[in-house]
Every structure is written in structure tokens, then in C-alpha cells.
Amino acid sequence: EAQVTQNPRYLITVTGKKLTVTCSQNMNHEYMSWYRQDPGLGLRQIYYSMNVEVTDKGDVPEGYKVSRKEKRNFPLILESPSPNQTSLYFCASSLFGGLNEKLFFGSGTQLSVL
């Protein structure tokens, strides 16, 4: 089954403790992206990747890192999480990242930073 898999589904951590949220897709997509969703703000893009070793900032990249060492994986790294990064995070992928392509989303990761 074609899917985007995120882990963990829920995560509670404390300020400053490094964490990684994993994202994997099995569709051989070149484009992958991370979004965060906050009440009243909709979906905001954090980082995206057009291919292996190619990443770029979205609208809200501060406090986040990403890496794309292989096509199927696109982890989101919070080196020193802060409470304002408490949010619902979604990973998404599409074939080439074209505006006319269908985006496939993961089920989300609810992160709470205390």
C-alpha cells in the first residue's frame, strides 16, 4: 500500500532535549516536505526536499533541521525544542514536487514540549 509513515504518533518532551521525528514513503517520490499545524494558522511549511541531498527552507524553518540522505526518508530534527514548537506535524510527499501533483500526507505527529 502506498503510504507516508511518520513516527512517533505522539511525543512529549522537555525543553532542550533533542528529538527526531521520522518520515518514510514507499512510493519512490522525489519530493518530501514537513508542515506544522497550529490552531487558526492552518498548515505552514517548515522544510522541503526536491531530491536526495537537496533541501530548502519553507515558511517557518527556525528551530528545525532536516536531512535527506536517501530518497525514502526525510527526518525532522529539533536540536533544542522549545514550547513554541508544540504543534501537530505532518510529512508529505509527491512524485516531483510539482504544483500540479497530488500530495500524500502522513497521519501526523502530535508534539508537546514542556
Added chain:
Amino acid sequence: LAKTTQPISMDSYEGQEVNITCSHNNIATNDYITWYQQFPSQGPRFIIQGYKTKVTNEVASLFIPADRKSSTLSLPRVSLSDTAVYYCLVGDRSYGGSQGNLIFGKGTKLSVKP
């Protein structure tokens, strides 16, 4: 500057037709308009996409006027299960963004009542 503008919320009753309009004044010539649906605690999923005039599938219809500065998602005979947030998606070309910087609006929260 918002890339797209949608109503924040809409209410409807079962069996009615619902029309949600999205404004996208800076849409680029080659951009398509795509709509996504999101249920609580789930990732968005693709509903429909179009370039001009009218597109229809088993879920919805999409109407796009000649100037393409807006689009209207039409949901025929909604049911309780259509309660969700609906996002209109166009490109970020107005900001000189790359193909990969896909921007979601804030979405329209549709509430369907019995």
C-alpha cells in the same frame, strides 16, 4: 500577504449543496488549483484539481472563472461525514518561490449539521 483567501468557517445542513470560494489573485499562468480535505487528527487528502472552467469527480466539482483569480469548490448534498477543513492550494510564484515551496491557505472549516 496571504497567498490564498478563504472563509474561515461555513455551516451547512445535511443534503444541501456547499460552495467554498478561494481567492488567489497572484496565481501564475501555469499553476493549477488544488483542493484538499482534512479530518480532525488526520493528514490532508487530495479532493480535486483544475486549471480552468469546470472539473468534476465523484466527490466534488471545481469551478474556475476565466481570469482564474478565484475558484469555487462545490460539494453536492453534503452529509455529516463531510465535516472537515478544506484547503485551497496554489503555487508560491509571486514570492519567487521555487517549485517546492507549496503554500496552503488557512482553510475553511465546514460544519455539517443534521
